[in-house]
Amino acid sequence: QKEVEQNSGPLSVPEGAIASLNCTYSDRGSQSFFWYRQYSGKSPELIMFIYSNGDKEDGRFTAQLNKASQYVSLLIRDSQPSDSATYLCAPSSGSARQLTFGSGTQLTVLP
């Protein structure tokens, strides 16, 4: 079993729709959870982080965390073509500060 699993996609949504990206992780010691966006040929860009169970909203982005189910998700509301990228989920195990990345979900927002 992979440590961090994401649907590789590609996930296609129409412009203006909600994109839902999911991630499961195996390390129960994970305390912090990060979502990065990576455009083709570019480095990852931090877009959201969440530490506590529940929802965290930032603009069009909402991160959801359920530690009991070892599940974290990212919702993108009012998706735009500029959101087309690969989204990487990365849990972190506390003091180790090591991010373990999933393979990413490729999102395409269709105009």
Add this chain to the structure above:
Amino acid sequence: EAGVTQSPTHLIKTRGQQATLRCSPISGHTSVYWYQQALGLGLQFLLWYDEGEERNRGNFPPRFSGRQFPNYSSELNVNALELEDSALYLCASSWTPEQFFGPGTRLTVL
């Protein structure tokens, strides 16, 4: 605020040579992290430096090493290069747990 910077942008080496990659963190950040993004393998953690000390190491052989300088900049050294070392090497910096990435160095081993 200037972001994380890395040099060089591209680096071409031959098998058996050594490569040195450099990273300057965001001002005020004391931690520097190195990751490897090889084609088909995803982003993998290499090393974490904080306050000049190596704090954590990923599952990579000892020929991957580095250091952090008093100004918190860092360099990654890869000795005895192998073809499979060809990858994008990313540096990230942080003050809090959130890590911010630089643009990367593309290493090609011929």
